[in-house]
Amino acid sequence: QSALTQPASVSGSPGQSITISCTGTSSDVGGYNYVSWYQQHPGKAPKLMIYGVSNRPSGVSNRFSGSKSGNTASLTISGLQAEDEADYYCSSYTSSSTYVFGTGTKATVL
Amino acid sequence: QVQLVESGGGVVQPGRPLRLSCAASGFTFRSYAMHWVRQAPGKGLEWLAVISYEGSKEYYADSVKGRFTISRDNSKNTLYLQMDSLRVEDTAVYYCARVRVEVSRLDACDLWGQGTMVTVSS
Numbered sequence: 001q002s003a004l005t006q007p008a009s010v011s012g013s014p015g016q017s018i019t020i021s022c023t024g025t026s027s028d029v030g031g032y033n034y035v036s037w038y039q040q041h042p043g044k045a046p047k048l049m050i051y052g053v054s055n056r057p058s059g060v061s062n063r064f065s066g067s068k069s070g071n072t073a074s075l076t077i078s079g080l081q082a083e084d085e086a087d088y089y090c091s092s093y094t095s096s097s098t099y100v101f102g103t104g105t106k107a108t109v110l
Numbered sequence: 111q112v113q114l115v116e117s118g119g120g121v122v123q124p125g126r127p128l129r130l131s132c133a134a135s136g137f138t139f140r141s142y143a144m145h146w147v148r149q150a151p152g153k154g155l156e157w158l159a160v161i162s163y164e165g166s167k168e169y170y171a172d173s174v175k176g177r178f179t180i181s182r183d184n185s186k187n188t189l190y191l192q193m194d195s196l197r198v199e200d201t202a203v204y205y206c207a208r209v210r211v212e213v214s215r216l217d218a219c220d221l222w223g224q225g226t227m228v229t230v231s232s
Contacts (some may be wrong), residue, residue, distance in 0.1 A: 001172050003154070036218035038155070045205060045225060046147075046155065051218035057210070089155050093216055096170045099145070104154035 003101035004029060004090055017078040020105045023088030025072040028100055030071035037054035037066055037075045041086045049088075050075060053087060077107070086110045112136035112221065121224030122196055132189040132206030132223055139153050140164070140184035143209040145219055146191045148202040148228075156202075159191070163213055196230045203227050 005023040012018040022029065022037075029035055035053045038046035048057050050066035053073060064077045073092070077084050090102035118130040123157050132144070146158040159170045159180040168180050179192040204226050207219035 032216075034216050038219075040155075045222040046207075046219075047222075048210070048218050048220045051220075057220060068139075080229060083140065087154075091155075091157070091218070097215075098171060099157040101147075101155040101157055 001094070001097070001099065001100055003006055004006045004092060004100055006088075006090060006102040006105045007101070009106045011110055012077075012080045013110045015078060016080050018080060018107060019048060019077075020075045020088050020090075020107070022073040022075070022092075022102045024073075024092055024100070025071055027084065027095040028071075028092040029073050029090075030066065030095045031095060035066070035068060035073045036091045037064075037073075038091065039084075039086045040089065046089065072078070080109055082109050114183045114208065114221060114223035115203060116206055116223040116226040119204065119228045121229045121231060123232055124196060124198055124230055125174070127192065127194045127198055128196060128228060130191040130193070130204055130206075130226060130228070132191075134189065134208070137208075137221075138212075139182075139187040141212040143213075143215040144180075144182065144189045145207045145209070146178075146189075147207055147219075148181060148200075149204045149205070149225075150199075150202040153202075158204075160209075161189070162215055193228070196224055196228075198230050201228060201230050 037050040054066040208221040210220040
């Protein structure tokens with residue numbers, strides 16, 4: 001149950017787009033469409049941003065989008081805003097009927 | 111109001127047990143699978159365990175298998191995490207979370223509690 005691999009940090013200027021990758025294996029990310037993304041601000045609980053690889057829950061801005069290719073999932077934030085500065089975690093269901101989170105990415109708005 | 115409220119955290123000595131609770135309100139608790147997730151200070155999220163909506167199926171991370179037990183009492187709308195043989199490295203904020211869709215275990219978590227802090231120290 002190794003954590004999924006994410007870049008430690010990504011950054012962009014307001015209005016730009018950033019993409020966060022999440023690399024796993026065929027036993028997790030590559031094998032199932034149960035990949036989700038969470039946003040976490042300091043001292044707060046995680047918030048669901050994307051489920052089922054590319055679906056947005058009600059109330060989440062359409063500036064957030066998800067995709068997957070092979071064993072790598074991606075979260076893209078377009079039209080970057082100051083409030084998007086946060087930690088982002090991917091998560092996937094696994095072949096062991098368990099779940100695994102990514103290592104986490106700190107998104108910085110320059 | 112739809113919410114999850116964790117309780118039971120605190121300071122505990124290594125090797126001692128502790129039980130966390132997660133009180134659910136505002137939704138049909140018995141229809142949803144539930145998770146426990148933790149976050150050590152300054153670290154990332156770590157998935158711990160999931161229990162099916164009716165309580166018949168449980169799955170655990172290797173890091174806690176055999177030491178932690180997830181359970182639920184649907185008559186009390188409450189989720190539990192029994193933590194035995196605690197270690198210093200179990201120090202973390204512990205969150206409970208609800209699976210997004212009824213009955214299924216196989217979906218994301220759309221409702222999270224505020225977390226409860228567990229500190230394991232002598």
